Amino acid sequence: MQSNYFKFFIFVFIIMFSFINMNIFSIVQAQTTSSSELNALKDEIGEKEAYIDQIHRKMNEYEQKIREIEDQQLSLKNETSLLENRIAKTSLEIEEAKQEIKAIHATLRLMDYEIQQKEAQLKKDRKMLESILLELQKKDDLSWFERIWESDSFSKIFDELHQLKNINQELQQTLEDVKAAKEHLIIERQNKTIALESLEIIEDRLNKKILQLENERKSKDVLMTQSQASEEAFRELVSGLREEQQYIQNQIAYLQTRMEQKLAQLDEGGETSLFSWPFYPQKGISAYFHDPTYPFRHLFEHGGIDLPAPTGTPIGSAGPGYVAWTRKGSQYGNYVMIFHSNGVATLYAHLSKIMVEPDQFVSRGETIGLVGSTGLSTGPHLHFEVRQDGIPQNPLDYLLSL
Numbered sequence: 001m002q003s004n005y006f007k008f009f010i011f012v013f014i015i016m017f018s019f020i021n022m023n024i025f026s027i028v029q030a031q032t033t034s035s036s037e038l039n040a041l042k043d044e045i046g047e048k049e050a051y052i053d054q055i056h057r058k059m060n061e062y063e064q065k066i067r068e069i070e071d072q073q074l075s076l077k078n079e080t081s082l083l084e085n086r087i088a089k090t091s092l093e094i095e096e097a098k099q100e101i102k103a104i105h106a107t108l109r110l111m112d113y114e115i116q117q118k119e120a121q122l123k124k125d126r127k128m129l130e131s132i133l134l135e136l137q138k139k140d141d142l143s144w145f146e147r148i149w150e151s152d153s154f155s156k157i158f159d160e161l162h163q164l165k166n167i168n169q170e171l172q173q174t175l176e177d178v179k180a181a182k183e184h185l186i187i188e189r190q191n192k193t194i195a196l197e198s199l200e201i202i203e204d205r206l207n208k209k210i211l212q213l214e215n216e217r218k219s220k221d222v223l224m225t226q227s228q229a230s231e232e233a234f235r236e237l238v239s240g241l242r243e244e245q246q247y248i249q250n251q252i253a254y255l256q257t258r259m260e261q262k263l264a265q266l267d268e269g270g271e272t273s274l275f276s277w278p279f280y281p282q283k284g285i286s287a288y289f290h291d292p293t294y295p296f297r298h299l300f301e302h303g304g305i306d307l308p309a310p311t312g313t314p315i316g317s318a319g320p321g322y323v324a325w326t327r328k329g330s331q332y333g334n335y336v337m338i339f340h341s342n343g344v345a346t347l348y349a350h351l352s353k354i355m356v357e358p359d360q361f362v363s364r365g366e367t368i369g370l371v372g373s374t375g376l377s378t379g380p381h382l383h384f385e386v387r388q389d390g391i392p393q394n395p396l397d398y399l400l401s402l
Contacts, residue, residue: 048103076234218378219295259339275318303392304385333375
């Protein structure tokens with residue numbers, strides 16, 4: 001009996017020794033063929049991270065310059081310098097995003113390599129354990145082994161092996177290694193999923209920054225054109241912008257009560273807690289309420305949302321109301337103000353054509369004008385505002401969900 005058991009032990013040991021030698025040989029062979037590629041990937045990731053750190057330092061320098069200029073007296077020279085520094089900073093942000101994308105792609109290639117190595121090693125360990133356990137079982141009951149392998153715990157294996165007191169400790173260690181390798185492989189796959197999600201976020205940020213850079217460059221050109229590259233003309237432009245805002249505030253205070261009385265008489269004020277979109281925003285929103293990326297925010301806050309659209313796109317009234325006025329200003333270009341009930345008003349700016357008259361009642365969705373690029377504008381779009389008692393509000397809090 002003891003002699004048979006000894007022979008069995010020698011058999012198990014020989015199987016383990018053979019597989020270990022085979023694994024070592026294959027690992028050494030794989031390392032010699034792919035270590036250079038692996039080191040190249042690690043070097044690439046390290047270089048990208050170092051370059052991103054350099055970009056961060058430069059971005060911080062531009063941010064410091066921007067804050068210094070914002071604290072200086074308002075002038076065409078300072079406003080132009082401010083836009084130039086923002087353009088430079090946005091350019092660096094674009095480069096940063098590109099480098100982050102490249103670094104993630106390199107990291108993903110490294111992850112794929114490590115996952116493949118672990119999967120190959122697990123496959124070899126599985127084959128070794130299968131041969132040993134089949135001999136231990138003394139039957140060709142592979143399904144028993146399959147159930148144990150797929151189990152989250154290896155306790156069943158240990159329960160079986162502990163009954164064989166003289167089994168080599170190498171086998172138990174191998175089982176522990178396999179368990180750890182499987183758990184590590186699960187973590188690697190989870191990390192890969194996280195990296196892919198990060199890649200999508202960064203690519204989206206990159207696209208937004210490219211649009212922001214284009215808008216900042218256009219804004220500088222518009223500013224130079226509007227001010228005729230003259231400090232005196234720039235001061236007149238700023239004065240005109242401030243006068244326009246004051247005019248709107250005064251008119252709202254003057255007309256709001258009368259307009260609301262007219263709406264009450266018609267009993268057609270309708271729901272003003274929710275507005276319809278002036279048109280479907282096929283191209284999305286290019287600037288948000290109090291947008292920190294708005295190029296002219298040093299001159300005035302962005303009091304609405306910008307909806308880019310081709311010139312001539314029909315604009316519908318967001319809700320039923322009375323046209324308070326139509327006007328042309330230096331900031332808004334051609335624009336329309338509509339009063340609704342409950343102290344709410346909407347403003348539609350940069351129109352290429354106005355199609356309503358003051359004191360005219362308009363229904364929800366009725367065309368009031370066409371998209372354009374008049375006034376202080378970098379391209380065809382609708383600037384849309386919602387005001388409560390004359391104070392600009394975030395339009396997204398009032399618009400129906402798309």
